[in-house]
Amino acid sequence: MSHRRPHSLMLLGVLCLQSCLWSAWPVLVTAQDKPIVPPARQKYMGRTIAQTMGYGGAPWLIRETREQEERPSEVMRQLGLKPGMVVCDMGCGNGFYSLLMARQVAPEGKVLAVDIQPEMLHLLELRCRDKGIQNVEPIQGTLIDPKLPEDTVDLLLMVDVYHEFSHPQQMLAGIRKSLKAKGRVALLEYRAEDRSVPIKPLHKMSKRQILKEYKANGFRLVEQYDGLPWQHLMFFERDPDWRPPAFSTPADQ
Ligand SMILES: C[S@@+](CC[C@H](N)C(=O)[O-])C[C@H]1O[C@@H](n2cnc3c(N)ncnc32)[C@H](O)[C@@H]1O
Numbered sequence: 686m687s688h689r690r691p692h693s694l695m696l697l698g699v700l701c702l703q704s705c706l707w708s709a710w711p712v713l714v715t716a717q718d719k720p721i722v723p724p725a726r727q728k729y730m731g732r733t734i735a736q737t738m739g740y741g742g743a744p745w746l747i748r749e750t751r752e753q754e755e756r757p758s759e760v761m762r763q764l765g766l767k768p769g770m771v772v773c774d775m776g777c778g779n780g781f782y783s784l785l786m787a788r789q790v791a792p793e794g795k796v797l798a799v800d801i802q803p804e805m806l807h808l809l810e811l812r813c814r815d816k817g818i819q820n821v822e823p824i825q826g827t828l829i830d831p832k833l834p835e836d837t838v839d840l841l842l843m844v845d846v847y848h849e850f851s852h853p854q855q856m857l858a859g860i861r862k863s864l865k866a867k868g869r870v871a872l873l874e875y876r877a878e879d880r881s882v883p884i885k886p887l888h889k890m891s892k893r894q895i896l897k898e899y900k901a902n903g904f905r906l907v908e909q910y911d912g913l914p915w916q917h918l919m920f921f922e923r924d925p926d927w928r929p930p931a932f933s934t935p936a937d938q
Pocket of ligand 1: 737738746775776777778779780781782799800801802805826827828829831843844845846849850851856
């Protein structure tokens, strides 16, 4: 008698159980109600995930040549911020963009500045204090939870951050929940398609890869700007027709 069928049925069962567990990871908690962080991914949808930049790299984020290399002043124009908005600088580091955004949404608006490294948030606070900026709220997120309030954010900016997420699905789910109905994500990533951009390949992303990952997680592209020297700038909104898949497949992982 052939063992092929029972064997493949068993294998299918194991795969289903594994993908159920994977989909359920964000909601699994310990007896102390602490969320269980699943193992960090090495890859997501065919892309190798980059290592997080440690806080030792903070001086590079506020280098003098950044304006000339990345044109943050043009990025700020493209974001179209207005006084009173609630914006988020996701993966803020020492707050290069948080401080720029804080001025544009003041006086009533605020910046929710999220990072997983407390050292980065401390540097951000020192920089805000130094410049007399009071509308930046530092938030220490986790690898699987941005710790943002739901239905609150008008615009969430991610500069050179997304490709470092060790848990992209969970982070995008939290980000999606934090947006207002017409809230937007503004994503900046170094262009993988352009070999002249002097950044290590793992820290770059192609438009094609970005679209694949964002569509799979309930976002739709609503605008893009191609005039920056090194980066893609893509705007996403929540896709109202999207439903989370009941099972994740090995291809998602
Ligand atoms: C290359 S730095 C960019 C900092 C800042 N966006 C900028 O452009 O100046 C990436 C930052 O993302 C943060 N980061 C990585 N994974 C994160 C996560 N899951 N949630 C929040 N921040 C994260 C890192 O701690 C680091 O400070």
